[in-house]
Amino acid sequence: MLGLRGRMEAGWSRMNDLIIIQASQGLCAYVLQAVPNAAERGVVVGHDHRHNSERWAGLTAAAFIAHDVKVYLHRGLVHTPLVPFSVKKLNAACGIMITGKFHGLNGSLNLSYSNIQQATILSMIMATNPPLQVYWENAVQIIEPHDKGISNSIKANLEPKVWDHSGVQSSALCIDVTNEMVEAYFESVSALTSHRTVNPQTPLKFVNTSMHGVSHPFMVRAFDAFGFPAFIPVLEQQEPDPEFTTVKFPNPEEKGALDLAINTANQHQANYVLAQDPDSDRFSAAERSPDGMWTMFTGDQLGILFGSLMLDRYKLSGKPLNELAMVASTVSSKMIEAMAHAEGFRFAECLTGFKFIGNTALRLEEEGFEVPFGYEEALGFMFGSEIRDKDGVAASVMFVEMVTSLHAQGKTASSHLQELYTRYGYFQTSNSYFICNDPLTIDKIFAKIRNYDGTATSVRPNYPRTIAGLNVTSVCDLTVGYDSANPPTYKPAMPLSSGHMIQFRAQSPNGESKITLTVRTSGTEPKIKYYLEGSGKNAIEVGVLLPRVVQELGDEWMEAIRNQLGRP
Template identity: 30%
Template sequence: MTWQKTYEQWKQFNGLDAQLKTQLDEMEQHPDVLEEAFYTDLTFGTGGMRGVLGPGTNRMNKYTVRKAVKGLAMYLLENVEGAKEKGVAVAYDSRYMSAEFALETAKVLGANGIRTYVYESLRPTPYLSFAVRHLGAAAGSMITASHNPPEYNGFKVYNADGGQTPPEQADEIIAHVNSIENELEIDVLDQKELEAQGLLKWVGSEVDEAYLHELKGIVKNQNVIDEQAEDLKIVFTPLHGTAYEPVLDGLKQLGFKRVYVVEEQAQPDPEFSTVESPNPEEHQAFEKAIEVGKDVDADLLIATDPDADRLGVAVKNEDGEYTVLTGNQLGTLMIDYLLSQTKPLPHDAQIIKTIVTTEMGRAVADSYGANTLETLTGFKFIGEKIREFEVNQNGSFVFGYEESYGYLIGDFVRDKDAVQAAMTACEMAAYWKSMGQTLYQALFTLYERHGYYLEGLQSMTLKGRDGIEKIQQIMNHFRELDAEKMGPFAIEAVEDYQSRTRTYASGESETIQLPDADVVKFQLSQDSWCCLRPSGTEPKIKCYFGVTSNSYQESEKRLAELKEAVVSQMNAIIESPTY
């Protein structure tokens, strides 16, 4: 069916939601916008289904959500014994339509005889992961678009282990979703009928309390917290999202006394009105926290994204100014702290990172005798590895992380968890304060010991059908690149994760022992690397860079040279009308 016919199907549908119908009428004046909304269907990526709100098959709305949920229901009934009774846990964040989409999820699942456990008010993503495990649910769904702009929302699917669905499961769900011909005609039950039949159960504080009980277990050194509780000053901002109560409850439980909240950003706000982007990866998100930090002379500033699965931290540098640590830096500090404080350290201690995350964490782990495993980008793969350790009894999970500010310490959750990470960051700051150092000083101690590892990211947004084509052209260019050098760096090996092949400069090749993915990574001389991948949830292509040397200045120089060598090629393709 052409996009025009799909559009006509929506336009003629008598039961179309009134708000969506009004928006559809307005879109008729903009054919390009109309085509963008209908030319394709939203698909699952590394973070599930995510898109701009509005009418259309390529938009987030009640009908595309229903289609995704129907596909999930079909998968569960076909593959999970007792799925109807086990049910599905559902949580939602502070975005537009999040609560409505959570209820739509229950309506579709209920029409298929599957019970749904829906949180009675907004909760963070890690609470959803925990709830799936705690309730023994067959699956879970989180309604969130993480740190995307306000016009976005999303639908993330979790399996019975509490982790995001890995590729094999996701592919089966997607196959069911794609088998549904008309998203407008999916059966639903209304809320009262669901409640009357016991198919909709509301989840309250009892699961929160169970989570907080588990949270106590990640503490490594309560004594140092007790010693520093009155002195360590913490500024916290939830960036208008879901973390306000969870983080404050956690810090209170651990005993921290000097916690200052950025009040302007404390309340949920789907517009995220005080920031350009509610993303703790971006330094502008810390502007308000820095103001409060200066007023109270805070030791560290912590910020969570809207669904509280990512944590950013800012600390004072050598000049007394607040600087935001990168996700790689904070992750490396956590590895060092957790391994140094875990006594005795299991002989099979495991650190898990993604292929685009710093190699410095591996160097630190090696120094403690811990093993480091790599996964593809996406925390679902880290969750998979934790499950493998349990089933095969071949590893003791200590820490999992990715460069994009995602961390996990306690495996009672199987997704990145900013609440856990906030507790560990504050405990770590208390420890280093007791040693007379800031986290910034501790980081540079690690640099001196292991080398000056620096990383960078170049992210390019290319919207629409033309953007998708340009992204694929860039990937094809680097996949087929016939060169011996990348700037001043010799190319030692090319890793094509689509074909799962690692090819060395000598011409020899070997199989990559990871699932296939649209990723190309270059292993370069001087312990450097770069990696390109399209985003699975946004119209972006991302290029990651990593270098190391014996000095910070030299590493900065190498990073700039590597970035220039790669980005110049990317820009040439984007700017070329005929590439």
């Protein structure tokens, strides 16, 4: 199995030169076939600091140059958002970012040896966090039909044709526009600020960690673009380090990942900690209270704060609220949905992943909506129309400007979040997973959920009707294509999921407490994940309700003991 750090190893289930070449030349063949004038428009290639990322970016570029395709190869380390930004600016045919975000093939996939090579290559471009991240000509990550088209093209082009990439940068087809794209990127970041003249006066102190990744120089430029005083860096994590020596897992969501940043903040009496993941497309934050305790914001809490910020900005523009839209993944908080119902703007949900969020935003734009914000609970946030993908740098400075403005009003991010709960209802999440290494057991569990009392038919599944004393009010099964809230066809509005994925909504008999529960399989790990959110007027009642739902989910729906499911 390939480790997180992306070392090159031989073998079909490893990341290595052969796998990169096969994926790149299959992608090249498909792009030439599917995109008009692809060779002249060119492709964008970038890489971060992971082991062998620069080499693999060169091999990727070589595969395209060998077919007379122009390549805009970014020189040096770049953050992921620069690639889709460049695709849009240059009107390129596609973009490829080499990030090393690959956890290998999971043992639970139960693949035969003959299928491992093929599955490894396809996982590189179709996983949730692929090491070879592909953006289409619309500057958004690929979805159907292009993911399947690329998949078939890779399978048809497995014979490696190009190995030497030493002369790539000297090729007339290899063009360096890195500096121009970086400058253009920060012009677009600067356009996001609304308080540039007052930002320099903020008394707040910010500590920033780059998590051993590439974000530090980009964050320095972004702070300058917004006019903020310099942040305090976490020196031990400031420089790119593919070994990630100070963290067990370089993910801002992981417990302990921000310990060094918080220690640094305590030393400097800083008010907030900011964090980007290693390729700088995700963002996290923490707030120090007056008693010195720290609040770690969840992705949903940050999404709610950002959604409110963008709503307030839109209102100041004087534009009609019915022309505003925001997007979130279906497993993210429903609070922005509640906000939309209360305020009169459009809310759209989509499948998990920014390939769906970005494409949903583009579709809404085509329908005449302005879409200034989208997010997913896994710390991904999208601002403005220049990048339809998550951007940790933009999210960081937007957060800083938001809390700076709140501070001028005598508020904090935490206190403002409580105000929003009072206004739109209290929302609390409880997300986790069950561990199961047997695909057949997973299928059996979901089969039971779809035929809970044994009366399902080929036309109509039969799902649980209650959970923890709540009545199930709707079920949307994106695996079999059933949505109880959409009669008479009962077809879901969202596309189907490649794995098991069912979402339940339920409420108490008096309607005061509600939950949304999504249960789905992981595409990369032996897990059945659940995303649970409770809402209501009373925070205590919601807090009591959620553990009861989790207990019934595990004990009765999943039969965790009988099916030998593990828990974190």
